[in-house]
Amino acid sequence: MFDPASDPFVAPPCNEAILTLFEDDDILVINKPSGLLSLSGKNPLNKDSVHYRLNHSRPGIRLLHRLDLGTSGVMLLAKNKAANTALMHQFQQRAVEKIYLAVLDGIVEQSEFSIDLPIARGEFPAQIVCENSGKPALTKGTVLAIDTLQQSTRIRLTPLTGRTHQLRLHCKAFGHPILGCDIYKQGQSEAKAPRLLLHAYSLSFVHPVHGENMKLMADCPF
Numbered sequence: 254m255f256d257p258a259s260d261p262f263v264a265p266p267c268n269e270a271i272l273t274l275f276e277d278d279d280i281l282v283i284n285k286p287s288g289l290l291s292l293s294g295k296n297p298l299n300k301d302s303v304h305y306r307l308n309h310s311r312p313g314i315r316l317l318h319r320l321d322l323g324t325s326g327v328m329l330l331a332k333n334k335a336a337n338t339a340l341m342h343q344f345q346q347r348a349v350e351k352i353y354l355a356v357l358d359g360i361v362e363q364s365e366f367s368i369d370l371p372i373a374r375g376e377f378p379a380q381i382v383c384e385n386s387g388k389p390a391l392t393k394g395t396v397l398a399i400d401t402l403q404q405s406t407r408i409r410l411t412p413l414t415g416r417t418h419q420l421r422l423h424c425k426a427f428g429h430p431i432l433g434c435d436i437y438k439q440g441q442s443e444a445k446a447p448r449l450l451l452h453a454y455s456l457s458f459v460h461p462v463h464g465e466n467m468k469l470m471a472d473c474p475f
Contacts, residue, residue: 263298279336284471287448291319326453327471339461350457353410354473356450357429358442361406368392368423372416380418390416392423
Protein backbone atom coordinates (compact mmCIF):
# COMPACT_ATOMS: atom_id res chain seq x y z
CA MET A 254 0.00 0.00 0.00
CA PHE A 255 1.28 3.46 -0.88
CA ASP A 256 2.42 5.62 2.03
CA PRO A 257 1.66 9.31 1.27
CA ALA A 258 4.48 10.35 3.60
CA SER A 259 6.99 8.72 1.25
CA ASP A 260 6.00 10.99 -1.63
CA PRO A 261 3.86 13.91 -0.41
CA PHE A 262 4.22 16.01 -3.58
CA VAL A 263 1.06 16.28 -5.68
CA ALA A 264 1.30 17.93 -9.10
CA PRO A 265 -1.34 20.59 -9.82
CA PRO A 266 -3.84 19.58 -12.52
CA CYS A 267 -2.61 20.17 -16.08
CA ASN A 268 -5.43 21.02 -18.48
CA GLU A 269 -3.23 21.63 -21.51
CA ALA A 270 -3.31 19.07 -24.31
CA ILE A 271 -0.35 17.14 -25.66
CA LEU A 272 0.34 18.28 -29.23
CA THR A 273 1.56 15.84 -31.88
CA LEU A 274 4.51 17.07 -33.93
CA PHE A 275 5.12 13.87 -35.92
CA GLU A 276 3.79 10.32 -35.95
CA ASP A 277 4.18 7.19 -38.05
CA ASP A 278 4.03 3.43 -37.37
CA ASP A 279 7.23 3.47 -35.30
CA ILE A 280 7.64 6.77 -33.46
CA LEU A 281 5.67 9.61 -31.94
CA VAL A 282 7.08 13.09 -31.35
CA ILE A 283 5.07 15.41 -29.12
CA ASN A 284 5.14 18.87 -27.60
CA LYS A 285 4.73 18.35 -23.84
CA PRO A 286 3.04 21.16 -21.93
CA SER A 287 4.63 22.60 -18.82
CA GLY A 288 3.05 21.21 -15.67
CA LEU A 289 2.55 17.64 -16.93
CA LEU A 290 4.58 14.73 -15.58
CA SER A 291 6.40 12.58 -18.12
CA LEU A 292 5.64 9.40 -16.16
CA SER A 293 3.01 8.81 -13.49
CA GLY A 294 4.28 9.02 -9.91
CA LYS A 295 3.92 6.48 -7.12
CA ASN A 296 1.38 8.74 -5.45
CA PRO A 297 -2.00 7.81 -7.02
CA LEU A 298 -2.83 11.52 -7.13
CA ASN A 299 0.00 11.88 -9.66
CA LYS A 300 -1.50 9.48 -12.19
CA ASP A 301 -1.85 12.03 -15.01
CA SER A 302 1.24 12.05 -17.21
CA VAL A 303 2.44 11.92 -20.79
CA HIS A 304 2.70 8.13 -20.64
CA TYR A 305 -0.68 7.72 -18.91
CA ARG A 306 -2.50 9.85 -21.48
CA LEU A 307 -0.83 8.40 -24.57
CA ASN A 308 -0.99 4.77 -23.46
CA HIS A 309 -4.78 4.90 -23.68
CA SER A 310 -4.75 5.62 -27.41
CA ARG A 311 -1.45 3.88 -28.19
CA PRO A 312 -1.11 0.87 -25.86
CA GLY A 313 2.47 -0.14 -25.19
CA ILE A 314 4.00 3.19 -26.12
CA ARG A 315 7.47 3.65 -24.61
CA LEU A 316 9.17 6.72 -23.15
CA LEU A 317 12.72 7.17 -24.44
CA HIS A 318 13.55 10.12 -22.20
CA ARG A 319 11.76 12.44 -19.80
CA LEU A 320 11.24 16.14 -19.32
CA ASP A 321 10.84 17.62 -15.85
CA LEU A 322 7.35 18.59 -14.71
CA GLY A 323 7.87 22.29 -15.44
CA THR A 324 9.74 21.81 -18.72
CA SER A 325 7.80 22.02 -21.97
CA GLY A 326 8.75 20.94 -25.47
CA VAL A 327 9.81 18.11 -27.71
CA MET A 328 9.63 14.51 -26.49
CA LEU A 329 10.30 11.35 -28.49
CA LEU A 330 8.43 8.09 -27.86
CA ALA A 331 8.67 4.65 -29.48
CA LYS A 332 5.59 2.75 -30.64
CA ASN A 333 7.17 -0.71 -30.78
CA LYS A 334 10.04 -2.69 -29.28
CA ALA A 335 12.32 -2.51 -32.33
CA ALA A 336 12.06 1.27 -32.58
CA ASN A 337 12.63 1.58 -28.85
CA THR A 338 15.80 -0.53 -28.98
CA ALA A 339 17.25 1.38 -31.94
CA LEU A 340 16.50 4.79 -30.45
CA MET A 341 17.76 3.86 -26.99
CA HIS A 342 21.05 2.96 -28.65
CA GLN A 343 21.21 6.45 -30.17
CA PHE A 344 20.58 8.04 -26.76
CA GLN A 345 23.23 5.85 -25.15
CA GLN A 346 25.74 6.77 -27.87
CA ARG A 347 24.87 10.48 -27.41
CA ALA A 348 23.84 10.63 -31.06
CA VAL A 349 20.60 12.49 -30.25
CA GLU A 350 21.03 16.27 -30.27
CA LYS A 351 18.85 18.21 -27.83
CA ILE A 352 18.54 21.99 -27.89
CA TYR A 353 16.76 23.88 -25.12
CA LEU A 354 15.78 27.51 -24.68
CA ALA A 355 15.84 29.08 -21.23
CA VAL A 356 15.75 32.41 -19.44
CA LEU A 357 18.34 32.80 -16.71
CA ASP A 358 18.42 35.15 -13.76
CA GLY A 359 20.95 37.95 -14.16
CA ILE A 360 23.13 39.10 -17.02
CA VAL A 361 25.41 36.47 -18.56
CA GLU A 362 28.51 38.29 -19.79
CA GLN A 363 29.94 35.53 -22.02
CA SER A 364 28.39 35.13 -25.48
CA GLU A 365 29.22 31.41 -25.36
CA PHE A 366 30.13 29.19 -22.42
CA SER A 367 30.59 25.61 -21.26
CA ILE A 368 29.65 24.12 -17.89
CA ASP A 369 31.60 20.97 -17.11
CA LEU A 370 30.59 19.79 -13.62
CA PRO A 371 29.94 16.21 -12.43
CA ILE A 372 26.50 15.46 -11.03
CA ALA A 373 25.55 13.06 -8.23
CA ARG A 374 22.38 12.27 -6.31
CA GLY A 375 21.61 14.63 -3.47
CA GLU A 376 18.78 14.71 -0.98
CA PHE A 377 15.65 13.86 -3.01
CA PRO A 378 14.61 15.43 -5.30
CA ALA A 379 17.77 17.51 -5.69
CA GLN A 380 20.97 16.55 -7.44
CA ILE A 381 24.35 17.99 -6.45
CA VAL A 382 27.66 18.87 -8.04
CA CYS A 383 30.22 16.41 -6.65
CA GLU A 384 33.76 15.86 -7.87
CA ASN A 385 34.14 12.59 -5.96
CA SER A 386 30.98 10.61 -6.76
CA GLY A 387 29.42 12.60 -9.60
CA LYS A 388 29.06 11.40 -13.18
CA PRO A 389 30.51 13.59 -15.96
CA ALA A 390 28.09 16.26 -17.20
CA LEU A 391 28.71 18.85 -19.90
CA THR A 392 26.46 21.68 -21.08
CA LYS A 393 27.11 24.21 -23.85
CA GLY A 394 25.40 27.61 -23.77
CA THR A 395 24.91 30.51 -26.18
CA VAL A 396 23.46 33.89 -25.23
CA LEU A 397 20.56 34.89 -27.49
CA ALA A 398 19.33 38.11 -25.85
CA ILE A 399 19.80 40.21 -22.72
CA ASP A 400 16.98 42.01 -20.92
CA THR A 401 18.62 44.76 -18.86
CA LEU A 402 15.26 45.91 -17.47
CA GLN A 403 14.34 42.48 -16.10
CA GLN A 404 17.99 41.59 -15.45
CA SER A 405 17.67 38.28 -17.27
CA THR A 406 19.34 36.47 -20.17
CA ARG A 407 17.74 34.29 -22.85
CA ILE A 408 20.02 31.45 -23.84
CA ARG A 409 20.28 28.31 -25.95
CA LEU A 410 21.45 25.26 -24.01
CA THR A 411 22.85 22.07 -25.51
CA PRO A 412 23.39 19.23 -23.03
CA LEU A 413 26.09 16.86 -24.27
CA THR A 414 25.20 14.41 -21.49
CA GLY A 415 21.81 13.52 -20.06
CA ARG A 416 22.01 13.68 -16.28
CA THR A 417 18.93 14.25 -14.13
CA HIS A 418 18.29 17.99 -13.63
CA GLN A 419 21.50 18.71 -15.57
CA LEU A 420 20.46 22.03 -17.09
CA ARG A 421 18.82 23.39 -13.96
CA LEU A 422 21.70 22.41 -11.69
CA HIS A 423 24.40 23.53 -14.11
CA CYS A 424 22.81 26.95 -14.56
CA LYS A 425 22.52 27.41 -10.79
CA ALA A 426 26.17 26.39 -10.35
CA PHE A 427 27.08 28.83 -13.14
CA GLY A 428 25.58 31.58 -10.99
CA HIS A 429 22.47 32.13 -13.11
CA PRO A 430 19.56 29.85 -12.13
CA ILE A 431 16.73 29.32 -14.60
CA LEU A 432 13.82 31.60 -13.77
CA GLY A 433 10.88 29.81 -12.16
CA CYS A 434 12.98 26.89 -10.90
CA ASP A 435 11.72 25.67 -7.52
CA ILE A 436 14.69 23.45 -6.62
CA TYR A 437 17.80 25.25 -7.88
CA LYS A 438 17.14 28.88 -7.09
CA GLN A 439 18.77 31.86 -5.49
CA GLY A 440 17.28 35.09 -4.23
CA GLN A 441 14.01 35.84 -6.00
CA SER A 442 14.74 33.78 -9.14
CA GLU A 443 11.80 31.40 -8.57
CA ALA A 444 9.31 34.23 -8.08
CA LYS A 445 10.35 36.04 -11.27
CA ALA A 446 8.42 33.66 -13.56
CA PRO A 447 5.04 31.87 -13.38
CA ARG A 448 6.63 28.61 -14.56
CA LEU A 449 10.04 27.06 -15.13
CA LEU A 450 11.42 28.96 -18.13
CA LEU A 451 12.98 25.92 -19.77
CA HIS A 452 11.77 24.57 -23.11
CA ALA A 453 12.98 21.60 -25.16
CA TYR A 454 13.12 23.41 -28.49
CA SER A 455 14.43 20.74 -30.85
CA LEU A 456 15.44 17.10 -31.05
CA SER A 457 17.57 15.61 -33.83
CA PHE A 458 17.97 11.86 -34.39
CA VAL A 459 17.99 9.17 -37.07
CA HIS A 460 14.68 7.44 -37.79
CA PRO A 461 14.99 3.90 -36.32
CA VAL A 462 13.50 2.19 -39.39
CA HIS A 463 13.88 4.45 -42.42
CA GLY A 464 17.31 5.77 -41.47
CA GLU A 465 16.50 9.36 -42.40
CA ASN A 466 17.76 12.32 -40.40
CA MET A 467 14.95 13.82 -38.32
CA LYS A 468 14.76 17.20 -36.61
CA LEU A 469 11.58 18.15 -34.78
CA MET A 470 10.99 21.55 -33.22
CA ALA A 471 8.38 23.11 -30.94
CA ASP A 472 7.86 26.86 -30.73
CA CYS A 473 8.91 28.34 -27.42
CA PRO A 474 5.91 29.56 -25.37
CA PHE A 475 7.85 32.24 -23.45
